[in-house]
Structure formats: C-alpha cells, structure tokens
Amino acid sequence: MNTKSLKYMGIALTFGVxxxxxxxxxxxxxxxxxxxxxxPEQEHMTPGQKLKWSAAEQFSIQQTNESLxxxxxxxxxxxxxxxxxxxxxLAYETTIAGENPNIQFMISxxxxxxxxxxxxxxxxxxxxxxxxxxxxxLSSGILKSALIYTDEQFPKRWxxxxxxxxxxxxxQINQFEINKVFGHNFEFELVx
Amino acid sequence: xxxxxxxxxIYTFAAxxxxxxTGCKKGQAFxxxxxxxxxxxxxDSCHFNRNGAGVRVSWKxxxxxxxxxxxxxxxxxxxxxxxxxxxxxxxxxRTLITVTRDNSFAETTGNDRKNVIFWSLDWDSTNTKEQxxxxxxxxxxxxxxxxxxxxxxxxxxxxxxxxxxxxxxNLESLILHEMGHVLGLQHFDTNxxxxxxxxxxxxxFDISGDELSELxxxx
Numbered sequence: 001m002n003t004k005s006l007k008y009m010g011i012a013l014t015f016g017v018x019x020x021x022x023x024x025x026x027x028x029x030x031x032x033x034x035x036x037x038x039x040p041e042q043e044h045m046t047p048g049q050k051l052k053w054s055a056a057e058q059f060s061i062q063q064t065n066e067s068l069x070x071x072x073x074x075x076x077x078x079x080x081x082x083x084x085x086x087x088x089x090l091a092y093e094t095t096i097a098g099e100n101p102n103i104q105f106m107i108s109x110x111x112x113x114x115x116x117x118x119x120x121x122x123x124x125x126x127x128x129x130x131x132x133x134x135x136x137x138l139s140s141g142i143l144k145s146a147l148i149y150t151d152e153q154f155p156k157r158w159x160x161x162x163x164x165x166x167x168x169x170x171x172q173i174n175q176f177e178i179n180k181v182f183g184h185n186f187e188f189e190l191v192x
Numbered sequence: 193x194x195x196x197x198x199x200x201x202i203y204t205f206a207a208x209x210x211x212x213x214t215g216c217k218k219g220q221a222f223x224x225x226x227x228x229x230x231x232x233x234x235x236d237s238c239h240f241n242r243n244g245a246g247v248r249v250s251w252k253x254x255x256x257x258x259x260x261x262x263x264x265x266x267x268x269x270x271x272x273x274x275x276x277x278x279x280x281x282x283x284x285x286r287t288l289i290t291v292t293r294d295n296s297f298a299e300t301t302g303n304d305r306k307n308v309i310f311w312s313l314d315w316d317s318t319n320t321k322e323q324x325x326x327x328x329x330x331x332x333x334x335x336x337x338x339x340x341x342x343x344x345x346x347x348x349x350x351x352x353x354x355x356x357x358x359x360x361x362n363l364e365s366l367i368l369h370e371m372g373h374v375l376g377l378q379h380f381d382t383n384x385x386x387x388x389x390x391x392x393x394x395x396x397f398d399i400s401g402d403e404l405s406e407l408x409x410x411x
Contacts, residue, residue, distance in 0.1 A: 093303075095249070095328045098241045098378035134318070151316045152327060153302055159244065175244040185244060 052171050056181045059163065059173075063188055070120045072112075079109035082167025089127075090175075091148075091155030092187075101147040101155050103130055107140065109167070128154060128192050160186040238409035239386070240376045247333040250376040250410035256287045257307055257338060257374055263295040264311040265342070272352050272364035273309060279368055280375070283399045288411060289371055301339045303329040307374065308339050309367070315345040323347055323390060324366055326373035338374040340367070350393075357393045365396040376410065377403070 045053065055078060060071035070087065072078065078085065084106055091101040105122055112118075120140045129136055130145035131154045137143075148154065163173040179185050234246025241249045251257055259277070261270060270293055277289040291309075301310060315322075322343055329337040342349070342363075350360035365385070372386045380386040384400030 092244060093330050095241050095330065097326055097373050098239075098328075098376060100241065149316045149319065149325070151312070151314060152325075161244065176246070179244070 048171065051169070052173065052177075055165070055171070056163075056173050056177060059181075061160065061182070061186055066124055068122045068124075068188065070122070072107075072118055072120070075109075075112050075118050078165055079113050081169040082165050083109050084164075084166040085109070085112075086162075086164040086166060087160060088162040088164070089158050090161040091157065092159050092161070093157045094155045096147040096149075099147060100161075102145070102161070103127060103148075103158075104144045104146075106142045106144065111141075124188075124190055127158075128190055131192065154190065154192045156189055156191060158188055158190055236409065237378075238406040239378045239380060239403075240406075240410060241378060243330070243333050245333075248376070248410055249328075249330050249333050249335060251335045252333065252410075254334065254336075255411060257289050257335075259289060259291045259307045259309060259338075259340075259371075259374070260297055261291060261293040262297060262308050262310045263293075265309055266311065267293070268351065269349070269363050273367050275352070276364050276367040276371055279397060279399065280371055283404055284407060284411060286411070288375060301327065301341060303337050305337050307337065310339065310341045311344050312341045313345050315343045320346040323361055324370050326370045328374065328376070335374075335376055340370045340374065342366070347392075352395065359392050361390065361392050362395050365390055365394065368397065368399075372403070375407065377407065380406075 055074065058072070058074045060073075062069045062071075072085070086107075087105040089103045089105070094101055105120075107120060117140065122138070122143070126136055126138060126143060130143060130148055132150055134146075134148075135142065135144050159175070160178055161175045163178070165171050173181075175185065234242060235248050238248060243249055261273060265273070274291045277291045280288050297306065297308065299306065299308070301308070320343075323346075324340060324342045326338060326340050328335045328339075348360040349363040349366070350358045352362060352364045354360075368385045369390060377386055379388050380400070380403060382400060382402055384398070384403045385396055386400075386403055390396060
C-alpha cells in the first residue's frame with residue numbers, strides 16, 4: 001500500500017469516527033428517540049411479565065365528551081391478591097419545581113369485588129374540581145391531586161402515565177408500556 | 193515534519209472509545225426488569241424531569257433563559273436577583289440565565305413564553321409554607337416558558353447585604369434555588385442550592401459539584 005492510499009484511508013476512517021462521535025453526542029439531544037424492542041414471545045416471558053402482559057391487554061380506556069371510562073374485565077383476577085388499583089394522570093406540559101402536576105384515581109379492590117364493578121367512569125368535572133380540592137371521594141374510588149394550585153391556571157393537557165396494582169402481586173404499567181399496548185399515548189384535555 | 197495519518201487515526205479512535213464509555217451521562221440507560229414488557233431506553237435523569245419518551249426536559253438550544261423582573265418585585269431586590277443568575281452563569285462558565293427589569297410588563301403568570309419573576313401577595317392559602325414556586329411549560333422535551341412566583345404574603349425577605357441570622361429569608365439564596373428549577377433541575381437531597389429546605393436567615397450560595405455535574409448533562 002503506498003503512502004497516498006494510506007493517507008486517503010486515514011482521512012476516510014477519521015471522518016467516519018468523527019461522524020460516529022457526532023451521532024453519539026447528538027443522540028442525547030434528539031427528543032423521542034427512545035428505542036423499543038418487540039415484546040418477548042409469550043413462552044419466553046417470566047411469570048411477572050405474563051401477568052402484566054395479560055393485565056395490560058385487558059384494560060380498556062375510552063373518552064367521551066364529559067368523562068373517561070375505564071373497563072377492567074379481569075378485576076376479580078387482579079384483586080385476588082391485591083388491595084388497590086391506581087391510575088395516574090400527568091399534566092405533561094407543565095412542571096412545578098421540575099415535577100409534573102398529577103391526579104391519581106384509586107380503586108379499592110374490596111369495594112370493587114363487593115359490588116362486582118368492572119366499569120369506572122371519571123367525569124371531567126370531577127377532575128377539574130381538584131383545582132380547588134386536593135381530594136375527592138367518588139362512589140367508585142378516590143381522586144387525589146398533587147402540585148395543583150388554586151392561584152395557578154389549571155393544566156390543560158393530560159395523559160395516563162401509569163397504572164399501578166398495589167398488593168402482594170404488585171406491578172406497574174408505565175407510560176411507555178401503555179403506549180405500546182394501546183398503540184398510542186392516552187391523552188385528553190381538561191378545560192376549566 | 194511529515195504528518196503521520198496512522199498515528200492521527202489511532203489517537204482519534206482512542207478518543208472516540210474514551211468518550212463512548214465515559215460519555216458525560218448523555219446516553220440512554222436500558223433496563224429490562226422481571227416485569228418489564230419492553231426494553232425501555234430512557235436517558236439518565238441527571239435530576240431533570242423526563243418526558244413520557246424518557247427524554248430529559250430542558251431549554252436545549254434555546255438557552256439562555258431570558259428572565260424579566262416584574263414590576264411587582266421591589267426594585268431594591270434587583271441586584272440580588274441578577275447576582276443569583278450570575279452565580280449559575282459563573283459556575284457553568286457560560287450564560288444560562290439573563291435578567292432584566294421590565295416595568296411595562298403587565299401580564300400575570302401563564303404560558304406566554306415570557307419568563308417572569310413575580311412578587312405575590314395573594315398566595316394559595318393551603319400552601320403557606322412554600323417560599324416560592326417555579327412553574328415551567330414544556331413542548332416535548334423543551335422548556336418554552338418559566339415563571340417564578342415569590343410568596344410575599346407569608347414570608348419577609350432580606351438582602352444579601354443585611355445581617356445574617358435575620359428571621360427573614362435571604363432572597364438571593366431563594367432565587368438561586370428557583371433558577372435551578374428554571375433550568376430544569378429537580379430537588380437534590382445533598383447540601384447545595386437545590387436542597388428543598390431554605391431556613392430563614394441562611395445564606396446558601398454554593399452550587400455543589402454534584403449539581404454542576406448534573407447540569408452538565410443538558411448544558
């Protein structure tokens with residue numbers, strides 16, 4: 001190999017390395033670049049993954065003009081060894097001291113089983129009422145808010161950020177998993 | 193002297209490897225736990241809020257954040273507020289926050305893409321222990337608006353030139369903390385300007401090494 005070809009090869013390789021370096025550092029600044037892999041095949045799932053996959057698939061959430069409707073057909077299974085189900089909604093475009101305002105909707109397994117209740121409706125008016133009251137008891141569960149203030153505008157854009165099952169068989173379905181299972185983020189607007 | 197491309201390439205390659213493995217904490221941390229259905233790639237938080245896609249929320253390329261002192265803030269505090277901004281700028285070695293007074297600005301807090309420091313005499317009565325509040329509005333992973341509200345209803349404030357040990361809150365220390373939130377930082381547990389509690393009379397000006405290191409993830 002002569003000196004000239006070595007020179008061009010060196011330039012080409014150096015350019016390639018610099019390009020790779022730039023891509024590496026730029027990747028930290030590009031939004032929405034999270035890498036997802038396909039879920040593992042059912043037979044390769046751990047027991048925890050199987051339970052969660054099944055649970056995540058069966059939740060159904062719909063939005064009407066005035067409410068959110070959550071269907072949980074497998075409530076009996078979920079409540080067999082758990083105490084509460086918690087749905088967390090985030091004001092995803094607002095932060096207070098670096099944290100998002102949030103509303104949690106907590107369902108008691110004991111109440112759900114005693115009433116054989118599988119469908120839950122949360123009125124937008126009940127969610128908006130948390131601008132003044134930090135907590136509101138509904139017939140189906142409890143709404144609790146954090147980082148929502150009466151002297152600030154009520155946040156407009158919300159999403160479902162987490163579903164938690166609380167008890168001995170506890171697990172969480174995070175926003176990324178919600179996105180994958182439902183095929184989109186579950187977003188809604190609350191206008192006071 | 194003749195330029196040796198082979199040596200140049202070897203050093204460049206070594207530098208690439210070094211940065212790839214040390215990488216300023218800008219990379220992704222993949223996790224796949226017992227119950228995780230998907231490999232979820234999220235950035236290290238570095239004490240920044242992360243959006244639903246796991247990306248840190250900051251001003252990105254829109255830095256510096258240009259802040260306005262609202263007419264409601266007594267003018268005697270201007271120098272301390274500007275000094276607080278300069279402490280961040282000096283510590284980082286670049287301009288992260290600028291501050292100017294604009295007495296013509298009449299708006300109240302809100303997502304108006306104006307970054308304003310307000311003096312509030314009408315504070316939420318359920319949060320009287322809160323000295324100040326920083327609210328930011330974001331678009332995906334970018335902060336587009338930040339407002340600081342100072343609780344002048346429940347607290348009195350002292351200038352940095354006033355005697356230490358006063359029962360008043362040192363305003364410069366408080367603003368220094370709130371400006372950390374403006375930049376996107378969350379609270380820290382360690383000693384530094386971003387720890388949650390600022391006792392009355394305390395001067396707290398030293399941005400910790402941890403705080404600076406975390407800030408470097410974004411700026």
